[in-house]
């Protein structure tokens with residue numbers, strides 16, 4: 001894996017496909033000095049206007065340097081002075097060189113020098129280019145030579161650069177993705193994850209659902225083992241790891257647990273009356289027999305002896321630890337496309353008998369696991385009108401119970417992952 005801070009991105013595409021806009025948006029995420037190295041020369045009024053409008057768009061966030069020919073040298077001068085450089089663009093530079101009567105060989109040689117300099121600099125280089133070869137063959141020789149040279153230069157850059165993005169109607173499509181992309185973009189000083197990794201985690205969190213409808217598609221053991229590994233990597237008090245996972249695939253065992261649910265549910269629903277009871281009865285609250293796999297998660301309060309670091313003062317932290325493992329399991333299952341439904345309307349005593357669980361072991365959760373045709377967009381209890389998500393703002397206190405913010409305060413209305421969080 002590459003450890004240097006250099007990173008090179010080639011952005012290609014047709015004219016007005018959003019190349020510069022995309023480079024600017026990525027470049028502005030980088031904290032530090034930003035250079036915009038423009039190869040365009042204001043040779044006529046139209047070009048002057050175009051350049052001015054681009055400069056206005058960039059505002060004071062970028063330091064613009066205009067250099068139509070000596071790109072490698074100009075870049076070398078920026079060593080240590082810039083954290084991100086956009087070179088706009090390779091095609092125009094090739095054209096400028098041709099206009100200065102440079103032949104193919106020397107232009108490609110200069111392109112090689114440019115690559116070497118791009119790779120040397122301590123920072124992120126975005127090189128913009130154009131796909132000029134997609135149309136009909138130009139009539140004039142000069143145009144044909146230019147088209148071929150631009151294509152050759154693009155190929156050289158694409159081969160050497162860490163990543164290549166093709167812009168299509170404003171949408172970036174990564175046609176070459178650097179293997180170390182995520183790690184390299186991580187901010188080592190702050191230990192912050194890269195944007196794509198963050199998005200993945202938040203997506204798993206927001207798209208995790210309690211599911212009670214399962215398809216018969218079997219769960220591959222290798223996938224479940226990954227999910228249980230994730231569970232096993234949860235935090236636990238005194239590193240006690242008090243959990244066990246009883247994986248149930250036997251339909252006779254499931255039938256016993258389903259019967260347990262039926263009996264427990266008959267008692268549970270007695271707590272509700274009228275409309276609430278009707279609504280309760282319409283809810284599907286388990287998927288025990290449907291789900292190909294059930295998992296009973298337990299907690300052994302005696303694991304690692306009588307004095308577990310951190311648990312003496314709060315004995316219930318052993319069960320909390322098992323819950324941390326279950327949350328890991330739930331999220332890992334979601335990213336694997338597996339659905340999980342937690343069933344607590346069960347008699348733990350009955351469950352212990354049916355699963356042969358020893359007396360001293362606590363039952364923490366009974367989970368149904370399998371594939372589903374759809375993950376609900378919101379909690380089923382919300383969709384059915386049973387309950388709503390509370391306002392987080394009202395649940396957060398500052399400095400004391402019900403305390404209001406004085407200095408430090410948070411805004412919970414912000415967007416997460418470019419989406420309003422429900």
Ligand SMILES: Cc1cc2nc3c(=O)[nH]c(=O)nc-3n(C[C@H](O)[C@H](O)[C@H](O)COP(=O)(O)O)c2cc1C
Pocket residue numbers: 208209210211212284285286342343344345378379380381382
């Ligand atoms: C400890 C625990 C016990 C639960 N027990 C049941 C249950 O017995 N039956 C059920 O249908 N859902 C059960 N759920 C699922 C919740 O209803 C669900 O998490 C909640 O409505 C929020 O929905 P979401 O998980 O899809 O975000 C349980 C969840 C937890 C965390």
